Structure formats: C-alpha cells, structure tokens
Amino acid sequence: MAVPLSEAAAGAFTLEPGETKMFLTGVFNAGDHYFDSDGRLRKRETYRKYDLQLYAEHGLKDGLTAFGSTGLQRIRAEDGGTFERQGLGRTELGLRQRVLQRDGWIVSLQGSAVIAGAKEGPSVAVVGETDDQLDGRLLIARSFELFGKPGFLDLAGGYRLRGGDPADEIRLDATLGLRVAPRWLLMAQSFNTIATGTWAGRYPLKQRIYKAQASAIFDLSERWSLIGAAFVTPAGKDALDERGATLGVGLRF
Numbered sequence: 735m736a737v738p739l740s741e742a743a744a745g746a747f748t749l750e751p752g753e754t755k756m757f758l759t760g761v762f763n764a765g766d767h768y769f770d771s772d773g774r775l776r777k778r779e780t781y782r783k784y785d786l787q788l789y790a791e792h793g794l795k796d797g798l799t800a801f802g803s804t805g806l807q808r809i810r811a812e813d814g815g816t817f818e819r820q821g822l823g824r825t826e827l828g829l830r831q832r833v834l835q836r837d838g839w840i841v842s843l844q845g846s847a848v849i850a851g852a853k854e855g856p857s858v859a860v861v862g863e864t865d866d867q868l869d870g871r872l873l874i875a876r877s878f879e880l881f882g883k884p885g886f887l888d889l890a891g892g893y894r895l896r897g898g899d900p901a902d903e904i905r906l907d908a909t910l911g912l913r914v915a916p917r918w919l920l921m922a923q924s925f926n927t928i929a930t931g932t933w934a935g936r937y938p939l940k941q942r943i944y945k946a947q948a949s950a951i952f953d954l955s956e957r958w959s960l961i962g963a964a965f966v967t968p969a970g971k972d973a974l975d976e977r978g979a980t981l982g983v984g985l986r987f
Contacts, residue, residue, distance in 0.1 A: 745888035745909055746842040746873035748832045749793030757961065759982030761785040769970035771940065779812035781974060785823060787982075797832035801846075822851030824863055830873070842873040844892075865898040871905065885912040899935035904928040921949040923963075939972040951984070959984040 749755065763783040767775050787805035794800055808820040828846025835841075848867035871892030878885050892905040906928070911921040927943040949963040963980040967973065 745886075745890065746830075746832070746840045746875035747888075748797055748799040748830055748842065749791060751793045751795050753793040753986070754790065755792075755984065755986050756788070756790045757982055757984045759785075759787050759789070759961065759980050761787060761978060761980045763976050763978040765967075765974040765976045767975040769942075769967075769973050769975060771972050773942070773969060773971045775975060778974075779814075781811045781813075782809070783978075784808045787823070791830075797835075799830045800828070801830065802827045807851075819852065824851055825849045826869075828869070838877045840873075840875040840877075842875075844871040844873055845869065863900075865896050865900055867897065868895040869893075869905070880912060883912055883914055885910070887911075899933050899937065901929040901931040901933055901940070903941075904930060917953040919951040919953075921947075921951075923947040923949060941973050942969075942971040943967065943973045944969045945976070949980075957986050959986070 761784070763781075763785075765781040766778060768778045770776050785805050785807045787803060789801070789803040791799050791801035802825070804825040805823040806821070807823040808818075810816070810818045826846050826848045828844060830842050830844040832840060832842045846869045848863075848869060850864050850866055852864050869892060871890050873888065873890050875886055875888040878887070886909075888907075888909040888911070890905065890907040894903040894905055896902055904927075906926040907924065909921055909923045911919055913919050923946070925943075925945040925947065927941065929939070929941040931940065933939045933941075945965055945967050947963050947965040950961070952960045954960060961980070961982045961984055965976070965978055965980070967976045
C-alpha cells in the first residue's frame with residue numbers, strides 16, 4: 735500500500751476559495767520479502783505493482799477543501815503460483831475543514847470515504863484492498879523558518895473503519911518539509927498503520943506497517959510542478975516489505 739505523494743503533501747492545509755490542485759503520478763512498488771507476525775523479515779516470491787493515480791483538491795470556501803483520488807493499477811504476484819490483476823484501484827472522496835489558524839499553527843479535521851476497486855480473488859497480495867472504508871483524521875501543522883528557509887511540520891492522527899474481514903486501523907503520519915530554494919520543496923515523511931485487532935476470515939493478520947518516504951517538489955512555474963519520491967518499509971508485522979518510487983506532475987490554478 736503506497737501512500738500517494740500528492741495526498742501526503744496536503745496535510746492540514748486548506749486551499750483558497752476557488753483554488754484547485756491536481757496531481758498525476760506513477761507509482762512502482764516491489765516486494766520480495768515480508769514481515770511475519772513477530773516482525774522478522776522473511777523471503778517471499780516476487781511482487782510487483784504499478785499505479786497511475788490522479789489526485790485533486792478544490793477550495794470550496796475559506797477553510798473548507800474538497801479532495802478526491804482514483805487510479806488504475808496492475809499487480810503481479812508469485813505466491814505458490816502466478817497471479818495478476820489490472821483495473822481500477824481504490825477511489826477516495828472527502829472534505830478537510832480548518833478549525834484553527836493562529837501564530838503559525840493550523841488545526842484541521844478531515845473525513846473521507848474509500849471505495850475499493852478490486853473484488854475477492856485467489857491471493858490477497860495481488861487483489862489488494864477489497865473493502866470499502868471510512869477515514870477520520872485530526873491534522874496539525876506548524877510553520878517555521880530554519881536558517882532563513884520556510885518550512886513546516888505536519889502531524890496526522892486518524893482512525894479508519896474497514897468493512898469485511900480486515901481489522902480497523904489507527905493511522906499516524908508525519909511530514910517535515912523545507913523549501914530549500916524558491917523552486918524546491920524537500921520533505922521527509924513517515925506513514926504508520928496499526929491494526930486494532932486480527933483480521934477475520936482466511937487471513938488472520940494483525941498488521942503493523944511503518945513506511946518512510948523522501949519526497950521533492952520542483953516548481954516549473956506558478957502553475958506546473960514536478961514531484962518525486964522514494965519509499966521503504968523499515969519495519970512491520972504481517973506486512974509486505976514494500977519499496978518503490980513515485981514520479982508525477984502537478985497543476986495549480
């Protein structure tokens with residue numbers, strides 16, 4: 735499960751009324767190892783995933799932003815056999831409401847609904863998420879200057895209700911960003927998923943997924959930007975050891 739760079743960069747911030755941002759990104763994931771239930775790294779057969787993701791957000795009014803994402807994906811996994819899937823990935827629609835802005839601090843509340851694009855199949859690795867979900871988050875951001883360069887720290891804590899067999903999840907994310915040059919924004923990011931229980935059904939998983947990502951956004955102009963990221967999974971339980979990269983383009987108007 736890769737985290738879209740465009741979504742991760744949004745954080746607690748909201749857009750001005752009428753302002754729109756769009757990001758089109760390609761994501762490549764690979765995983766030839768997995769973390770077992772004790773967090774030990776184990777060898778597995780080949781896993782490859784390719785995503786083409788579209789993310790957009792629009793300022794509805796002061797302090798209120800609507801956002802959504804969808805995408806296409808192609809997955810190939812070897813797990814006692816070869817399994818493949820291609821088609822629609824998950825679709826997410828939501829709202830972000832700013833509730834406080836003072837002295838460099840921003841606090842927002844966010845809610846969204848996630849609709850799965852995949853259905854049940856012979857392998858959970860190749861099919862991916864098959865359940866619809868509801869997500870609620872508290873977002874806190876702090877702006878600052880470091881060596882004369884503008885930066886920000888964005889923290890997110892949330893709870894995701896999952897349908898079907900998967901257990902609900904606690905989500906804890908953090909992004910540290912610094913504009914090192916007028917056109918360059920660099921970010922260090924951490925994304926953490928903690929299952930609240932054990933999955934029901936044929937996969938008795940109790941997942942812990944910890945991801946780290948290094949990201950960059952280069953502004954080509956006031957409207958266009960290039961975005962890129964590389965991510966790893968340094969630790970986990972009942973989780974794939976995913977590694978990959980993201981490349982894309984952003985448009986603001």
